[in-house]
Amino acid sequence: MRILAFVLSILVSISILGAVQAQGEFYAFETAAQERLYNKLSKELRCPKCQNQSISDSDAPLAEDMRKKVHEMVLAGASYNEVVDFMKARYGDFVHYRPPVNASTIILWVGPLLVALIGMLFIFGLVRGQKKGDVVLTADEEAKLAAALNKHSQKGSN
Amino acid sequence: MNSKLRLLVFLTPMLLFIGLGGFLLTGLFSDPTELDSALIGKPVPNFELPDLYNPDRTHTQSIIGGKPMLINVWATWCPTCYQEHSFLNELLATKDIYIIGLNYKDDSRAAAMNWLQDLGDPYQINLFDFSGLLALDLGVYGAPETFVVDSKGIIRYRHVGDLNARVWREKVGPVYYSLFDQ
Numbered sequence: 001m002r003i004l005a006f007v008l009s010i011l012v013s014i015s016i017l018g019a020v021q022a023q024g025e026f027y028a029f030e031t032a033a034q035e036r037l038y039n040k041l042s043k044e045l046r047c048p049k050c051q052n053q054s055i056s057d058s059d060a061p062l063a064e065d066m067r068k069k070v071h072e073m074v075l076a077g078a079s080y081n082e083v084v085d086f087m088k089a090r091y092g093d094f095v096h097y098r099p100p101v102n103a104s105t106i107i108l109w110v111g112p113l114l115v116a117l118i119g120m121l122f123i124f125g126l127v128r129g130q131k132k133g134d135v136v137l138t139a140d141e142e143a144k145l146a147a148a149l150n151k152h153s154q155k156g157s158n
Numbered sequence: 159m160n161s162k163l164r165l166l167v168f169l170t171p172m173l174l175f176i177g178l179g180g181f182l183l184t185g186l187f188s189d190p191t192e193l194d195s196a197l198i199g200k201p202v203p204n205f206e207l208p209d210l211y212n213p214d215r216t217h218t219q220s221i222i223g224g225k226p227m228l229i230n231v232w233a234t235w236c237p238t239c240y241q242e243h244s245f246l247n248e249l250l251a252t253k254d255i256y257i258i259g260l261n262y263k264d265d266s267r268a269a270a271m272n273w274l275q276d277l278g279d280p281y282q283i284n285l286f287d288f289s290g291l292l293a294l295d296l297g298v299y300g301a302p303e304t305f306v307v308d309s310k311g312i313i314r315y316r317h318v319g320d321l322n323a324r325v326w327r328e329k330v331g332p333v334y335y336s337l338f339d340q
Binding site: 061 | 167196197290296297
């Protein structure tokens with residue numbers, strides 16, 4: 001019980017900390033659609049400085065600048081594509097968490113599919129190989145088989 | 159024939175594995191913080207920025223081009239820039255390289271001016287980018303960064319991190335000098 005209370009208090013304090021951090025920056029929007037677009041963009045754009053964090057996640061000054069720019073553009077009526085293209089023109093494809101399909105990223109997109117396909121073909125081939133052709137026994141093997149079966153049926157009848 | 163086919167079936171995953179292993183191995187030695195600039199081959203973006211020393215004086219993109227040059231992004235809050243600075247002084251003194259300094263989101267104009275006064279000023283022109291406007295358009299994500307620009311104002315190379323003798327000899331210098339042959 002005591003441990004549970006301890007864990008709970010830690011969880012609560014973490015969530016309060018998170019809320020306080022999120023309040024550090026406040027952006028006003030004219031419409032709900034703009035706010036949705038801003039939220040979507042700030043989660044999909046990657047901070048080039050602190051890699052593996054989106055700009056909404058990151059506390060780096062650069063991420064703050066980028067959030068400011070995205071907010072500015074969204075307020076000015078920019079579309080999703082316009083903002084993404086703006087950032088890509090400056091920071092490269094890297095800045096967007098959805099890599100485009102092109103020569104250098106094609107392996108990302110079709111790789112898993114290809115591996116699954118190869119695996120399925122392999123298994124399919126194995127199964128087919130097992131079924132193929134009846135086993136033909138030599139006369140010697142036939143005799144051994146008959147003897148073994150004979151022994152077995154005698155045992156069974158006892 | 160059948161045994162050859164079997165060999166192929168068993169060798170293929172092995173070869174795929176070796177290929178994948180080799181690919182992942184190269185990943186261990188690549189630096190993920192070194193990003194290709196999206197602006198290689200493109201002109202330096204338009205800008206309008208005040209001079210570092212003189213707030214009343216404004217510079218525009220017209221100062222770019224005419225000859226090969228470097229644009230060096232720096233700030234006083236950047237420890238690597240401090241390390242880099244003596245090499246920039248050396249570039250000016252021994253090789254007479256034309257460098258434009260882009261002071262990036264510094265704490266204050268005074269801090270930047272003090273820095274140049276104390277350590278020497280290797281820049282022909284000093285731009286003061288307090289809000290990071292030009293830096294954003296250049297795709298700068300840290301300091302120091304150095305752009306090599308040709309005489310037409312086209313960005314040819316971007317180096318992230320400090321310039322030093324080795325980087326100059328192996329990377330930036332060759333690109334810079336190749337621009338004179340064209």
